[in-house]
Amino acid sequence: MDSGATFENQKPPSSFSVMCVAVIGKNVSGELDHDDALKQIIGQNNPLFIRPFSTRHQELKFHYCCHTACDIIEERVAPGSKNMDLYLGLLYCLEDLAVYGFMTNTKIKFVIVISMTDSSIKDIEMKNLFRRIHNQYIALVNNPFYELESLPKITSKRFHTAIDTMVLG
């Protein structure tokens, strides 16, 4: 089995502190031409998981951050652009917060909000963090009882614990 999908004993990032981790659903609408199930691929950029780690800011602020992040992400991956990378880098800055994004092939978006520090953030560290979140998301989706389309929120305890461990150590 891919050991990346299990808990990794890595320390939380040391050069910056993560304020919030969010997973946002896809933004697609369309109907499948099936006769059996009335299936619609629905997604309205709904927040599947928003986990703030900061006491200084209200949770609502992070909801707003993610909302804005969605717009920026859509701009970045507009059909005309040549960007093929999953990692989207720094999306934008808001007061003292920096927002980074990552979009999977299935249009699920991960957003990390960090408090800006003076030291520069290495790309490789952010990519590392996103990769770990991605692995946890894969483990979540592999659970046969997790319903992809209908659940409004991610309630899996394992996912929550894993994200907490990743950030807080």
Added chain:
Amino acid sequence: MQGNPNSNNRSTAALPSGQRAKQTGEDIWKSRTDKINAELFTLTYGSLVAQLVKDYEDYIEVNAQLDKMGYNMGCRLIEDFIAKSGMTKCGSFVETADVISKIGFKMYLGITPTITNVSPDGKEFSLVFEENPLAEFVELPDEAVRELWYSNVLCGVLRGALEMVLLQVECQFVSDVLRGDESTEMKVKLVKVLDEEVPAADE
């Protein structure tokens, strides 16, 4: 008997000791079985269980269905097992346990559950699974935690396979890490040894 454990000598005259059983199991796993991608296998079984849950909506019934399916599999699997492993009769039920764990499970799932809690009369034992390839990534929904035995198909497989070699057993899970227990344990109990029955004469 100084047989080379790596030889393909299928006519095992002597019954294997624990070490030889382990060796046989590993040999067969390494060389004589086709492999399949683990995620594909896990997802297949997972979608099977999830669909059963949706169809029956009653976890006890799902357990029963998994057991039935396992029973059908076990009845057929035993032929393949005997052909590949060349096993002959076991001397005791405890030896059967050893063969099940070190050769049977090793051949088909690549795992060797530990044998524990052997009863004094040798008619019961428990298999403790440290890892369970069927249940990777699985998290049971809250309603299922108290009632569903996710890997119940394994109980059916053992029951079916052993019945074909004339051992009637009862198998059931007593704990499961998916339920929050500390370990995954299956209890196997020998009910009776079936004799070959003379078919009833036609009247």
